[in-house]
Amino acid sequence: MAFQPTTIDPSNPIGSYVGAYLARPTDKEIRVKGGGTVTALLLYLLENKKIDGVVAAKKTKGITGEVVLARTKEEVLRAAGNRWSIVPYTMKLKETLMSADIRRVAFVGLPCQAQFLRQMKMFPLVESDFASKIYVIISLFCMGTFAVESFADYLERNYRVPLDKIENIDIEGDYLVIVYSGNKLKLPIDSIIYHIQHGCILCPDYTGVFADISAGKSSREGYTLLLARNRFADNIIRNAAEKDYIELMEATDEELEAVKEKALDKLNRSVKYIMRIL
Numbered sequence: 001m002a003f004q005p006t007t008i009d010p011s012n013p014i015g016s017y018v019g020a021y022l023a024r025p026t027d028k029e030i031r032v033k034g035g036g037t038v039t040a041l042l043l044y045l046l047e048n049k050k051i052d053g054v055v056a057a058k059k060t061k062g063i064t065g066e067v068v069l070a071r072t073k074e075e076v077l078r079a080a081g082n083r084w085s086i087v088p089y090t091m092k093l094k095e096t097l098m099s100a101d102i103r104r105v106a107f108v109g110l111p112c113q114a115q116f117l118r119q120m121k122m123f124p125l126v127e128s129d130f131a132s133k134i135y136v137i138i139s140l141f142c143m144g145t146f147a148v149e150s151f152a153d154y155l156e157r158n159y160r161v162p163l164d165k166i167e168n169i170d171i172e173g174d175y176l177v178i179v180y181s182g183n184k185l186k187l188p189i190d191s192i193i194y195h196i197q198h199g200c201i202l203c204p205d206y207t208g209v210f211a212d213i214s215a216g217k218s219s220r221e222g223y224t225l226l227l228a229r230n231r232f233a234d235n236i237i238r239n240a241a242e243k244d245y246i247e248l249m250e251a252t253d254e255e256l257e258a259v260k261e262k263a264l265d266k267l268n269r270s271v272k273y274i275m276r277i278l
């Protein structure tokens with residue numbers, strides 16, 4: 001299960017991988033409930049006893065969330081969906097991993113969290129098996145998370161959108177689409193850059209190069225693009241397909257190019273803002 005560190009640069013902004021796929025859940029219930037391929041992969045791991053639970057962020061109100069340990073199908077389904085704010089997770093993770101009845105967990109998070117956990121696995125600092133219980137690290141693609149108070153204030157003042165009424169946020173082309181109380185608000189992404197966390201505008205990693213599996217929106221409607229960073233991760237994906245949890249096909253060059261384009265945008269944004277502070 002050795003992990004090979006990878007680098008990103010403008011010629012390869014998504015890092016190295018051994019497999020690139022498009023996938024979607026075979027179970028329509030999962031698609032309906034807003035979950036997707038990652039949820040199906042987690043259910044494969046849980047129901048086939050590869051893991052005892054999943055540590056992931058669950059939406060609580062609007063764009064805010066909390067970290068939970070999901071141990072059943074229902075709990076995993078409840079934790080599904082996009083995350084637009086970063087939630088503190090280390091205490092919950094430590095508490096979970098110290099439980100005697102937990103042998104292995106899957107962690108689902110953002111590229112920066114995947115980096116932290118990978119470092120814990122590669123360079124353990126204390127005499128504990130804290131990180132060894134993390135069976136697999138799954139990273140969701142990430143362009144940035146909001147500074148919640150600043151973004152909430154901006155939406156309330158300019159558009160009368162209360163934070164707790166936000167049902168979903170998605171990216172469509174150059175726009176951020178906010179769904180709230182049955183309405184849609186489209187904002188140019190450039191206009192909300194000042195409400196992104198400061199650390200995020202310096203962050204170069206879109207896909208999560210330190211994860212075992214990276215997952216995010218693909219250019220094909222309804223499908224998730226999966227990058228298996230190592231053979232272990234590739235086997236998880238292929239076994240989940242064999243056991244009929246996901247429909248799987250190889251990603252085309254065109255679909256990979258679309259992800260690389262977004263990753264390059266993020267890398268260039270990071271370079272631009274880093275240059276300003278150097």
Ligand code: SF4
Pocket residue numbers: 086110111112113142143144145197199200201203204205
């Ligand atoms: S942009 Fe980077 S630092 Fe910000 S939440 Fe995403 S991965 Fe983490």
